[in-house]
Each structure stands twice: as structure tokens, then as C-alpha cells.
Amino acid sequence: MLVSAGLVAAAGALLPWARMAYAASPAQASPAELDAFLKLGQRLTGREHLPSDISARLFAALARGDRAFGEKVTGLVRAMDAAGITDMRRFKGSAVDNDAALKALAVSIVSGWYLGYTGTPVGLAVKDDTQFITYTGALMFEPTRDVTVIPTYARAGTDYWAAAPASIATD
Amino acid sequence: MTTTYDADVVVIGSGALGSNAAYELAKQGRSVILLEAGSRIPRWKILENFRTSSRKANFNDPYPNEPWAHTSYDPEYLENTGSFDFRPGMLKLVGGTTWHWAAACWRYLPNDMKLKTLYGVGRDWPIDYDTLEPYYQRAEEALGVAGNGEEDQSGQGGKAWPPRSKGYPLPPDATTYMNQQLVKRLAPEGYHYIHEPNGRVTKPYDGRPACCGNNNCMPVCPIGAMYSGDMHATHAENAGAKLITEATAYKLEKGAGNKIVAVHYRKPDGSDVRLTARYFVVAAHGLETPKLLLMSDVANSSDQVGRNLMDHTGIGLLMIGDEPLWPGRGAVQQGGIFNWRDGDFRKQHSAVKHSMSNAVPNRTITERLLKQGVIGPELDERIRHDAARWIDVGTVFEMLPSPTNRVTPSDKKDALGIPMLRVNYDVDDYVKAGKEVAKKDYARFAKIFNAEVIEDESGWQNRDHIMGSVIMGSDPKDSVVNGDCRTHDHDNLFLATTGVIPASGVINPTLTGVALSIRIADTINKEI
Numbered sequence: 001m002l003v004s005a006g007l008v009a010a011a012g013a014l015l016p017w018a019r020m021a022y023a024a025s026p027a028q029a030s031p032a033e034l035d036a037f038l039k040l041g042q043r044l045t046g047r048e049h050l051p052s053d054i055s056a057r058l059f060a061a062l063a064r065g066d067r068a069f070g071e072k073v074t075g076l077v078r079a080m081d082a083a084g085i086t087d088m089r090r091f092k093g094s095a096v097d098n099d100a101a102l103k104a105l106a107v108s109i110v111s112g113w114y115l116g117y118t119g120t121p122v123g124l125a126v127k128d129d130t131q132f133i134t135y136t137g138a139l140m141f142e143p144t145r146d147v148t149v150i151p152t153y154a155r156a157g158t159d160y161w162a163a164a165p166a167s168i169a170t171d
Numbered sequence: 172m173t174t175t176y177d178a179d180v181v182v183i184g185s186g187a188l189g190s191n192a193a194y195e196l197a198k199q200g201r202s203v204i205l206l207e208a209g210s211r212i213p214r215w216k217i218l219e220n221f222r223t224s225s226r227k228a229n230f231n232d233p234y235p236n237e238p239w240a241h242t243s244y245d246p247e248y249l250e251n252t253g254s255f256d257f258r259p260g261m262l263k264l265v266g267g268t269t270w271h272w273a274a275a276c277w278r279y280l281p282n283d284m285k286l287k288t289l290y291g292v293g294r295d296w297p298i299d300y301d302t303l304e305p306y307y308q309r310a311e312e313a314l315g316v317a318g319n320g321e322e323d324q325s326g327q328g329g330k331a332w333p334p335r336s337k338g339y340p341l342p343p344d345a346t347t348y349m350n351q352q353l354v355k356r357l358a359p360e361g362y363h364y365i366h367e368p369n370g371r372v373t374k375p376y377d378g379r380p381a382c383c384g385n386n387n388c389m390p391v392c393p394i395g396a397m398y399s400g401d402m403h404a405t406h407a408e409n410a411g412a413k414l415i416t417e418a419t420a421y422k423l424e425k426g427a428g429n430k431i432v433a434v435h436y437r438k439p440d441g442s443d444v445r446l447t448a449r450y451f452v453v454a455a456h457g458l459e460t461p462k463l464l465l466m467s468d469v470a471n472s473s474d475q476v477g478r479n480l481m482d483h484t485g486i487g488l489l490m491i492g493d494e495p496l497w498p499g500r501g502a503v504q505q506g507g508i509f510n511w512r513d514g515d516f517r518k519q520h521s522a523v524k525h526s527m528s529n530a531v532p533n534r535t536i537t538e539r540l541l542k543q544g545v546i547g548p549e550l551d552e553r554i555r556h557d558a559a560r561w562i563d564v565g566t567v568f569e570m571l572p573s574p575t576n577r578v579t580p581s582d583k584k585d586a587l588g589i590p591m592l593r594v595n596y597d598v599d600d601y602v603k604a605g606k607e608v609a610k611k612d613y614a615r616f617a618k619i620f621n622a623e624v625i626e627d628e629s630g631w632q633n634r635d636h637i638m639g640s641v642i643m644g645s646d647p648k649d650s651v652v653n654g655d656c657r658t659h660d661h662d663n664l665f666l667a668t669t670g671v672i673p674a675s676g677v678i679n680p681t682l683t684g685v686a687l688s689i690r691i692a693d694t695i696n697k698e699i
Binding site: 044046131149153 | 244495548633
């Protein structure tokens with residue numbers, strides 16, 4: 001089921017914890033807009049399936065303070081279609097890749113999916129503009145899931161790390 | 172006339188050092204009150220805070236930052252006036268800052284404690300290694316240290332050193348595949364890569380499970396395999412100590428005969444409490460301890476309180492090597508290169524330690540690739556490629572004490588009306604000369620691993636090893652405490668903090684702090 005970012009925002013207002021930053025979006029995205037954003041995320045990350053709730057949170061976070069965000073997303077989808085980028089192997093060197101604004105938007109969406117947060121972290125400080133999206137759903141962990149852990153989780157018992165990873169010969 | 176007291180001993184600060192002292196005293200039947208400025212938070216909440224944080228590189232972020240108990244990353248709380256932004260990762264909660272350390276538990280070498288005599292720089296310790304050795308052993312047993320007692324930890328590739336009266340309480344964890352490969356490449360080049368003794372248990376110990384490589388020692392071990400000070404805060408309570416949280420000590424009260432007669436603390440609601448005791452142990456962190464002494468005008472006849480502040484201020488090297496090493500399997504660090512730990516060179520430049528991070532590097536790598544605009548299938552391929560070959564070297568330098576490197580109470584006040592912290596800190600020529608040596612090593616490392624260097628000019632970095640701020644010495648005119656950690660000025664006031672350490676070496680000071688704290692408890696137990 002798709003979750004309206006507007007509903008997410010309304011529900012979020014009741015949450016006591018400021019860290020749940022996705023709750024503060026002014027966006028009033030329609031189910032159709034959110035569906036399009038989910039499909040765009042799938043296309044940009046090369047994943048057939050992505051969770052719709054995380055997609056809605058990412059939409060709300062990126063749209064925060066930017067009422068034109070929905071239109072920008074629509075513009076990126078149109079440009080991707082026009083350039084025939086159904087597969088991201090066709091992205092490099094395309095008209096979208098060469099358009100600074102479109103590329104930046106694409107990278108920011110991919111960044112949210114891979115890193116699990118939006119914004120720019122500031123080290124050794126208590127405040128910055130980042131918003132949390134997901135931890136275990138962050139796609140940056142997928143390429144190495146067979147070898148390393150998502151920190152805080154475990155994969156095997158004490159001392160498993162002495163053996164070479166199974167993939168070492170082909171890594 | 173009989174005097175009555177609220178407790179035999181008040182310990183101010185429930186971190187690893189204060190809690191170990193409190194436990195040792197309570198165990199001997201002393202009535203002990205343990206004061207903590209922060210709150211008590213269960214591990215699962217800190218873990219959830221970490222998992223839902225958007226600032227995972229910020230190790231203070233999962234921890235409370237309260238108006239009455241700030242973390243050091245709050246710029247309002249810690250103001251810097253020197254050339255370097257001195258900002259150690261200090262926490263205020265039951266258990267203190269060892270909630271987020273990597274639990275490296277090295278002992279100082281006998282030579283580290285005779286720096287002035289042997290090399291003509293810095294200061295000597297007023298006690299020697301043999302005096303401290305039994306307490307190192309007890310501290311290792313308290314913290315559950317796993318280590319390799321067969322190696323030369325001086326980094327010279329010689330016999331087992333420093334001397335030990337007994338073996339480590341726990342065997343070392345198995346050498347990671349990465350470290351096996353690193354040793355193969357580094358040893359022929361003359362680099363001694365040695366195992367790091369650490370407070371991560373390798374078998375069930377003291378109610379803790381064995382480390383299984385959750386790879387999150389900093390900022391929080393999810394399973395409590397790694398030692399944190401809250402463990403001994405609880406042990407102290409179970410032995411009869413009374414723990415009072417959200418109680419910020421702001422004044423030590425002097426009485427007749429230069430004795431400390433009371434400590435005053437303030438609660439978040441603004442109410443004040445005065446506690447009397449026979450003895451006082453201040454274990455309030457290396458920055459907060461001198462602040463409390465200065466605010467109270469105690470222990471400072473030498474004018475050295477808050478001065479001589481040292482860290483192992485360091486630099487870093489990032490590179491992508493030529494073979495898959497796969498950091499991220501096991502704990503976040505396991506060893507390092509100690510060639511420059513001790514030798515005649517210390518007459519000219521600081522000692523140097525290099526350690527290789529074993530943290531899962533995906534976030535750093537992905538952030539970098541995205542900044543370069545890498546998306547599409549190439550992003551997944553590059554994350555795997557780079558993660559397998561990521562070499563992250565952290566280097567630390569031995570510092571010398573300088574009276575102008577200094578912490579003082581700030582003019583700014585916290586929510587309780589208590590001064591915040593001001594630090595003035597600069598890096599001296601002794602360290603700058605050490606950096607030149609480290610940079611030559613960096614060039615060799617890059618060559619050995621045929622590496623693409625990403626960063627070899629990081630600028631000075633915090634290492635969160637606070638020393639010197641209430642410096643130990645035999646002369647009351649130029650030091651704050653004596654070799655027993657007793658203040659020269661007040662017979663019944665002891666300081667349990669790494670701030671007493673007068674010669675920093677290059678090793679993490681916490682184990683030494685715990686050893687000294689247990690020794691403080693022994694001294695008080697004998698006298699009381």
C-alpha cells in the first residue's frame with residue numbers, strides 16, 4: 001500500500017522524537033506521484049523491487065522545503081524516458097547525465113537509497129541537515145552482504161574472520 | 172566529638188575509572204556514593220538510537236545531550252581558543268565515555284614512564300612500571316582483556332614485552348584474514364604488525380557474551396562483549412554502593428587541615444545537595460575533573476590544574492590497495508604497527524603508532540563515489556571493489572606536556588548555571604617532527620600495497636585520549652597529584668582520571684587509568 005507523504009507528515013507531527021525527520025515534510029504528494037517516485041527509484045538503482053514506505057519517506061525528506069520537488073521528479077522521469085534510459089547502463093554519457101540539474105537530482109535520489117539518509121552530515125557537531133530514511137534498507141550494504149555485516153548485526157560466531165571470504169579468488 | 176559522614180567515600184563520575192574505584196571500595200565494605208551527572212540508559216536504547224541516526228559517523232549522536240549534561244560535540248558546551256579544535260568524544264551517562272571506545276587495552280612500557288631520564292624530553296612518571304604491574308593485571312581482569320602476551324609490544328620485534336606477572340585473562344581473537352595478508356606484505360619491509368590487546372571478551376566472561384564481530388565497537392557494542400564502564404557501575408551497586416544519577420558536582424568544599432569536607436551537587440530541577448565523606452575521588456573525565464577543581468579552588472597550589480593537556484593528536488591515510496583484504500570482518504580494530512613506539516629517536520621526535528581500521532567501510536566509500544557522481548551498475552561494482560581493498564590507517568603521536576595547552580571553565584553557563592568548558596590547544600614541534608616520519612611511512616605503505624592514495628594529508632585529528640590535565644609528579648610545585656593519584660594539597664582527595672598521566676606514549680590510556688583507580692581504592696582502603 002502506498003503511503004501519502006501528507007499522511008506521513010500528519011502522523012509524524014504526533015511523534016515526540018525530532019530525529020524522525022521524515023515526519024516534517026510540507027509535501028502533499030498524491031498516490032500517483034509517490035508511485036512514480038518509487039518506480040523512478042527502482043529504475044535509478046537498478047532494483048526491481050524497493051519498499052514503498054521507504055520510498056515515501058525519501059520523497060518527503062527530499063521534498064522538504066521544496067514545493068516544486070514533485071514537478072522536478074516528473075521532469076527527470078520525462079527526460080529519462082526521452083533518452084531511452086530504461087536500464088542504467090545507458091545512463092552514462094546520456095542527455096540526462098550531461099544535464100547538471102537532472103544529474104544532481106538523480107544522484108540525490110540514488111544517494112538517499114544507498115546511504116539511508118539525506119543531507120550532508122557534519123562531523124563532531126550535534127546538528128546538521130540530515131534526515132534518516134533507513135538503516136538495514138540502505139542499498140550500500142547489498143554489494144558486500146555475502147562477506148561483511150551491516151554494523152551492529154552479526155553473521156557468524158567468534159573468530160569466523162580468520163578464514164578467507166568464500167569469494168576471495170574472484171574478488 | 173564524633174563526626175558523622177554521608178559516606179566513607181564519594182566518587183564523582185561513574186565512568187570506567189570511577190566505577191572501578193567505587194566497586195573496589197564497596198567490595199571491601201566501605202560505604203560509597205557514586206555521583207553521575209548524566210542519566211542511566213539501557214544498551215538497547217542506545218543501539219536503537221544508533222540504527223535510526225542519520226549521523227552514523229558521529230559517535231556521540233546515539234547518546235543523550237541534555238541541557239544539564241552535554242556531550243562534547245555541542246559547540247555551545249566546548250569552546251576552543253587555540254589553533255586546533257580539541258573536541259574529544261566525551262559522554263555523560265552512567266558508564267561514561269567507554270560506551271564508545273574501541274577498547275584497546277595496552278600497558279605503558281617501562282621506558283614510557285622514564286621519558287625525561289632516558290630521552291631528555293617531557294616528564295618522568297613518579298612511579299615505575301613494576302609498581303603499576305600488579306594493578307595492570309587487576310585492571311585487565313576487571314575489563315576482561317583478550318591479548319597476546321607472547322609479542323614484543325614495544326614494536327622492536329624482540330622478546331615478549333613489557334613484563335607480565337600473569338598471562339592475559341582471555342586468549343586473543345583469531346587474526347583476521349585482512350591482518351594475515353597485511354602481515355605478509357609488511358613484515359618483509361621491516362614493519363612489526365602486532366595484535367592489539369582489547370577489552371572485548373573472546374569467551375563468555377563476567378556476564379558478557381563473546382565478541383562475534385558486530386563491527387560496531389564505536390559508537391556502541393550491541394551485545395556488551397566490549398567493556399563499558401556501566402558494567403562496573405552495576406557491579407559497584409551490587410556490592411553496596413549508592414549510585415545517584417543526574418547529579419552534577421559543582422563544588423568541593425575545603426575544611427580544616429586542608430581536608431575536603433564535602434561535595435555539592437545540583438539536580439536538573441536546580442536543587443542542591445551537600446554530601447560529606449572521609450575521602451573523595453574525582454573521576455569526572457579528563458576535562459571535567461580539572462574544571463571542577465578550578466571552580467572549587469582546590470588542589471591548585473602548583474597552578475598546574477587544567478594545564479599540560481595532551482591527546483594523541485593524529486593524522487590519517489586512506490588508500491585502495493591491490494588485493495582484496497576485506498576489512499569489516501571482526502571487531503573495528505585488531506592491531507597496528509609499533510616500530511616507532513620506543514627508541515633513541517624520542518630525543519628528536521614523538522613516538523608514532525599506525526593502526527589499520529577494520530570497520531565496515533561501505534558508508535565512507537559510497538559517500539565518496541556518489542560525490543563523484545557514480546550511479547548505475549558501476550556504483551554496486553565499485554562499492555564491492557573498493558570495500559574489499561580499503562586500507563584506512565589511523566596514526567597517533569606522542570605528545571609532550573605544555574602548560575599553555577589548557578582547559579579552563581568557560582564564561583558560558585549550562586542549564587544548571589555551571590560553567591561550560593574552554594580549551595586552548597596547539598600542536599608542538601616534537602609532534603610535527605613525528606609527522607614527517609609518519610608521512611615517509613605512508614609513502615612506503617602506498618608502495619607496498621600498490622595503492623591508489625585517496626587521502627594522505629588529513630590535517631590534525633582528535634584521538635580522544637585525554638592526559639596531563641591534572642598531571643602527576645613527585646614535586647608539588649609543578650604537579651597536581653603524586654604517584655598515588657593523591658592531590659598534593661589535600662590528603663583525602665584523589666583523582667581517578669587519565670588526566671593524571673604525565674607522559675603520553677602512543678597507547679590508549681584507559682587501561683592505565685583503571686589500574687591507577689584500583690590502586691587509589693587500595694590506598695584508601697588501607698587508610699580509612
